[in-house]
Amino acid sequence: MKQEISYRIFKSSAVHVLMVLLAIGCVVPLLAIIFFIVKSGISHIDLDFMLHTERPPMVAGGGIIHALLGSFIVVGIAAILAIPIGVLAGVYLSEYRHTKLASATRLAVDVLQGIPSIVIGVIAYMWLVKSSGTRPAILGHSGYSGSIALAFMMLPIIIRSTEETLLMLPDSLREAGLALGLPMYKVILTIILPCGFNGIITGIILAVARVAGETAPLLFTAFGNSHLALNPKEPMETLPHIIYKYANSPIPNWQGTAWGAALVLLVWVFFLNIITKLLTARWKVQL
Amino acid sequence: MQLTKVNRSIRVDGAFKRLLLFVSLGLIVLLLCFLWSLIALSFPAIQRFGLSFLWSMDWDPVREQFGALPFLVGTLSTSFLALLISLPFAFAVAVFLGVYYPHGTASTLLRYTIELIAAVPSVIYGFWGLAVLLPMVRSMQTSLHISPAGYGIFSASLVLAIMIIPYAASLGASMMLMVPAHLKEAAYALGATKWEMIQYVVIPYTRSGLFAGVLLSLGRALGETMAVTMLIGNTALLPKSIFDTGTTMASVIANELGEANKTVYTAALIELGLVLFVVTIVINILGKKIIKMAS
Numbered sequence: 001m002k003q004e005i006s007y008r009i010f011k012s013s014a015v016h017v018l019m020v021l022l023a024i025g026c027v028v029p030l031l032a033i034i035f036f037i038v039k040s041g042i043s044h045i046d047l048d049f050m051l052h053t054e055r056p057p058m059v060a061g062g063g064i065i066h067a068l069l070g071s072f073i074v075v076g077i078a079a080i081l082a083i084p085i086g087v088l089a090g091v092y093l094s095e096y097r098h099t100k101l102a103s104a105t106r107l108a109v110d111v112l113q114g115i116p117s118i119v120i121g122v123i124a125y126m127w128l129v130k131s132s133g134t135r136p137a138i139l140g141h142s143g144y145s146g147s148i149a150l151a152f153m154m155l156p157i158i159i160r161s162t163e164e165t166l167l168m169l170p171d172s173l174r175e176a177g178l179a180l181g182l183p184m185y186k187v188i189l190t191i192i193l194p195c196g197f198n199g200i201i202t203g204i205i206l207a208v209a210r211v212a213g214e215t216a217p218l219l220f221t222a223f224g225n226s227h228l229a230l231n232p233k234e235p236m237e238t239l240p241h242i243i244y245k246y247a248n249s250p251i252p253n254w255q256g257t258a259w260g261a262a263l264v265l266l267v268w269v270f271f272l273n274i275i276t277k278l279l280t281a282r283w284k285v286q287l
Numbered sequence: 288m289q290l291t292k293v294n295r296s297i298r299v300d301g302a303f304k305r306l307l308l309f310v311s312l313g314l315i316v317l318l319l320c321f322l323w324s325l326i327a328l329s330f331p332a333i334q335r336f337g338l339s340f341l342w343s344m345d346w347d348p349v350r351e352q353f354g355a356l357p358f359l360v361g362t363l364s365t366s367f368l369a370l371l372i373s374l375p376f377a378f379a380v381a382v383f384l385g386v387y388y389p390h391g392t393a394s395t396l397l398r399y400t401i402e403l404i405a406a407v408p409s410v411i412y413g414f415w416g417l418a419v420l421l422p423m424v425r426s427m428q429t430s431l432h433i434s435p436a437g438y439g440i441f442s443a444s445l446v447l448a449i450m451i452i453p454y455a456a457s458l459g460a461s462m463m464l465m466v467p468a469h470l471k472e473a474a475y476a477l478g479a480t481k482w483e484m485i486q487y488v489v490i491p492y493t494r495s496g497l498f499a500g501v502l503l504s505l506g507r508a509l510g511e512t513m514a515v516t517m518l519i520g521n522t523a524l525l526p527k528s529i530f531d532t533g534t535t536m537a538s539v540i541a542n543e544l545g546e547a548n549k550t551v552y553t554a555a556l557i558e559l560g561l562v563l564f565v566v567t568i569v570i571n572i573l574g575k576k577i578i579k580m581a582s
Contacts, residue, residue: 033411110572215513
């Protein structure tokens with residue numbers, strides 16, 4: 001009897017130890033990745049790296065300025081496209097939450113969020129980049145095509161966070177506005193949106209963080225460019241794409257550039273994530 | 288005067304509501320357009336190969352013969368192998384955060400870790416896998432007397448397993464946190480040890496939520512592109528073992544769509560995208576439904 005009890009207690013503690021070990025095991029790959037990227041990348045980052053574009057294969061050095069600016073422009077335009085649509089849809093989902101259209105839209109947003117990024121890339125490529133038959137290409141390989149593909153991926157995140165934030169606002173707020181004779185649009189624009197501002201901003205930053213590292217939708221859209229391109233009508237290089245391109249190349253100085261670029265991208269994405277984390281903690285918003 | 292002002296405000300109000308409606312409707316239309324254009328653009332391939340597209344092994348752009356079996360096998364084997372590797376870890380994290388240490392520094396740190404694992408871009412996982420994991424897999428293969436290719440389904444699954452831990456883990460943890468305290472206390476009062484309580488209270492109570500987490504992880508794994516493409520070797524042959532090279536649907540699209548110059552070739556690649564789209568949608572909707580029912 002006593003033996004059986006001590007066996008059960010032993011089993012329980014053994015499982016406890018095993019679970020803790022396995023959970024700690026998850027930390028190892030993350031630390032390994034951070035350690036390795038920092039170790040290999042830090043030696044390549046200097047002023048030359050930040051201010052120059054690609055060098056020919058056998059010339060030492062080379063930088064990522066074209067990819068860095070390209071990423072900012074492509075993600076920036078994607079945000080400009082996705083924010084108004086995302087916020088408006090989020091407002092609809094929270095303010096008219098019981099309509100049939102709202103539940104259908106909610107389903108659509110769920111589906112949109114689950115679409116693999118490569119499929120988004122395929123659709124953007126077929127719609128915008130490729131010419132079919134007599135129809136000329138709408139945008140071709142360009143920063144704009146990449147931005148539109150990324151905007152599709154940002155939408156569900158922005159919509160969801162806007163909706164969740166606005167749903168948490170008490171109804172008395174809306175009723176107070178309406179009781180004063182404000183039309184619904186003024187209630188939304190002057191009361192609801194300002195009150196939910198913090199949560200919406202946090203959601204937008206999170207959306208940017210999610211797409212900043214995406215490569216697959218950009219493969220056939222923004223395409224990549226060895227030179228500095230500031231006009232989004234041209235093909236553009238982006239940070240994740242330059243890592244992919246250089247990582248597979250046998251050329252040593254390009255490999256080095258890829259490590260540097262990986263470090264810059266990792267720092268940038270972690271920075272955005274930590275900002276989101278701090279804002280959610282500080283503003284007590286929930287995502 | 289007053290009345291016109293009120294009238295105008297009513298009109299603006301109507302216009303604003305229509306704008307909101309239009310945007311929401313637009314999202315649904317957008318999604319239907321996605322589906323429609325995937326079907327329409329892959330139609331040449333559907334028409335020509337029919338269902339045999341899914342079980343033919345021949346992928347030859349020159350002779351315009353397209354069969355997706357090697358890619359289906361590649362996608363399924365990498366995803367399920369990754370799932371198998373990641374599940375014990377994801378479960379451990381869920382139990383750690385949901386039962387053993389719901390509060391405190393350790394749990395906050397682990398929570399951050401899990402979020403950062405989800406935040407690391409896929410291409411960085413791929414690059415790290417190329418530089419760090421491949422040499423390790425190679426030396427393991429040498430000691431097992433297999434040809435040390437490094438690239439292959441096994442390496443891709445390893446990296447994929449790390450990448451999908453967060454999805455099942457965080458959902459599982461939040462489900463376990465929702466188990467009512469009185470159920471747990473009842474188990475303790477009956478003399479259950481901690482593990483017995485987890486076994487007989489927490490797991491049965493959260494079963495459907497845990498299953499949904501597994502589904503969402505699987506959905507992520509099926510569609511993951513960059514890391515897998517960089518590690519799997521990209522050969523359009525049926526893999527014979529987990530150490531063989533292979534390729535997945537997403538990888539083939541990533542590698543070949545830009546160069547596909549014939550209509551049927553492009554259509555075949557888009558049909559792969561269509562398959563991926565439909566499968567991930569079904570998995571995601573199913574997962575979300577289960578979550579909604581569980582919570």
